[in-house]
Amino acid sequence: MPILANENTRVIVQGITGREASAFTKDMMDYGTQVVAGVTPGKKGQSVYGVPVYDTVRQAMRQHSAEVSIISVPPALVKGAAQEAIENEIKLIVIVSERVPRRDTIEILEMADEKKARIIGPNTLGLISPGHIKLGMAGGPVDDLVKAYKPGEVGIASRSGGMTTEVANLLTNNGIGQSTCVGIGGDPVVGSNFIDLIPLFDKDPDTRAVVLFSEPGGVIEERLADYVMENKIKLPIVAFIAGKFVDEMPGVRFGHAATIVEGDRGSARGKISRLREAGIHVADSFSDISRILKDYL
């Protein structure tokens, strides 16, 4: 069973007339996602692959009503777009945009908390529940997507968008399907991090194990280890931490904004030992992920 959204979920896209957004709108619809409307201020009356465009979220909601919005607008406009979605009762917001100021991310989360909305991202490719729904760019066009993803019982949460698909591909190659695969976003602060998602996977009767793709930097893995111990989480978790060599290069920022080791803080080594103490499996090599999973399926 998918977490977060399913085939009945109705979706709007804010910034739909942008090049990237219109491309992933088509890909989403090809996969069966119900994209009911798009919003770009000043472009009411246009359509993108048959999806009607409105000036405001309110207009779009009056005509269609939706539960999810995907935001793909320039970084300076993200906060306003998210606020508009939250005020109009959207309950799940996927922020694809990169380079959003950290203060804006936190302010969005403050507003979302009040209205009980959930944020995925910023700086995420989105999420896929194979066979049910695709939100955002994750997995690319359907022809490519179906080669990597197949329905099944393993959840994926990843700090890297591209590696979400790579993990799914590894599992699919080994005959293991996926329930829901979430790119959580590459920023230091994201709306839904590992600690937010694990309880959802844990509650889902059809998710039997979860794979976490992680990188050095930050302390979310360390806190996740605490969380798993304190809450006695039984759901099998297999983590993989890429970039072990980053430990040797403190202060250098890699790939994602969050991937930086500061002093001893955030090292791959430290994360691996904390996760193992909490009973979380840490795969030494990438291929080990599927080998470890097979014991639990």
Place this chain on the structure above:
Amino acid sequence: MRLLEYEAKSILTQYGIKTPKGTLLSRNEDPADINYGPCVIKSQVPIGGRKKQRGVLDSDEEPELDRQIQSVFETEIQGYRPAMVLIEEKVEVANEFFMAVTYDTVKKRPVAIFSSEGGIDIEELAQKEPEKICREHFTFRDGLAEYKARQIIADTGISDKLLLGVGSVLSKLATIFIEKDATIAEINPLVLTRENELIALDCHLDIDDDALFRHKDLAGLQKDGSRYEFLHSQTDFERKAAEIDNLDHRGVAGRVIEFDGNLGLIIGGGGASLTAFDAIRAHGGKPANYCEIGGNPSVKKVKELTRHILSKPGVEQIAVIMNVVSNTRVDLVARGIIKGILEAGEKPSETVAVFRVPGAWEEEGIKILKKYGVRYCDRKVSIDQAAQMAVSQG
């Protein structure tokens, strides 16, 4: 972007937080006509821990001053050399405190941190005596009101007039954190002088690079290359690679970091590069470089990057490894690699240790690779298996 101490202190002053009297001296400027008593000479480089690295010196005697200033100017700290030193009046310290405002990235809230023990390394104190550090989360909507600041300060046992004073400074620091889009705003130490004044002796402000578009003045600082010297910024190899990435705006073929091995790497994107680099090393390979490609880079960029990596002495082979791509075209990457190798006068079949880029336009890519007899693998081969192939080949 980390501000220099004097830049950070000028912001404190604007918000009504006192700093020591001081003079900024640039290289080659004559300090002769300035009348100094006991003072502190501080290297203006954007890193912490300067005192331990001889970047901050106490000066009590006039005759020594010139020599000490010269010494601070010449002292290189972790690859940085100052363009300016700050000379500050020495303050008679009665008491020291630590205060900071930053993000709790797990709770996703800004947090104010206070300790009645200042002047120390807060990370060390947090490990040894965590009870001496008090924290208070707050929201952007409400800011950190003075009463909230006082709440945590009072928890450390401070009361009386001092509580009001320190509370006011912490509340102002939180305002700076919010209004300047800081990711760290720290005063360490804040001191109480013998004259009962509260003065910020040192200040660390980190500004969110992604928010500089709404801070024109600070954005200007970021572009100003004369604020300090960074001696180890890039090797020539890395600089040339950055120029290649700037050839056009199509995709990324950059973030090249030089290593001393012999296996050239063209890898991407972010997470996959980290995975591939680890895997190459785990299988005993010695990378000549790290890099990240993605976002559908032009054939030209990939070609130039290939030639560039092959031009590095000792590099005879290149491993090309990416995650399953959806927005990068496999055929364009393949074309760029082959062209680069041919232009370097080498044979693609011998030079590519492995080509593992599955995804969009892969059939077209494979056609090109087959034509040149290049060893490739598809999505059935995982990133670490591909790394193993590349290493066993070499």
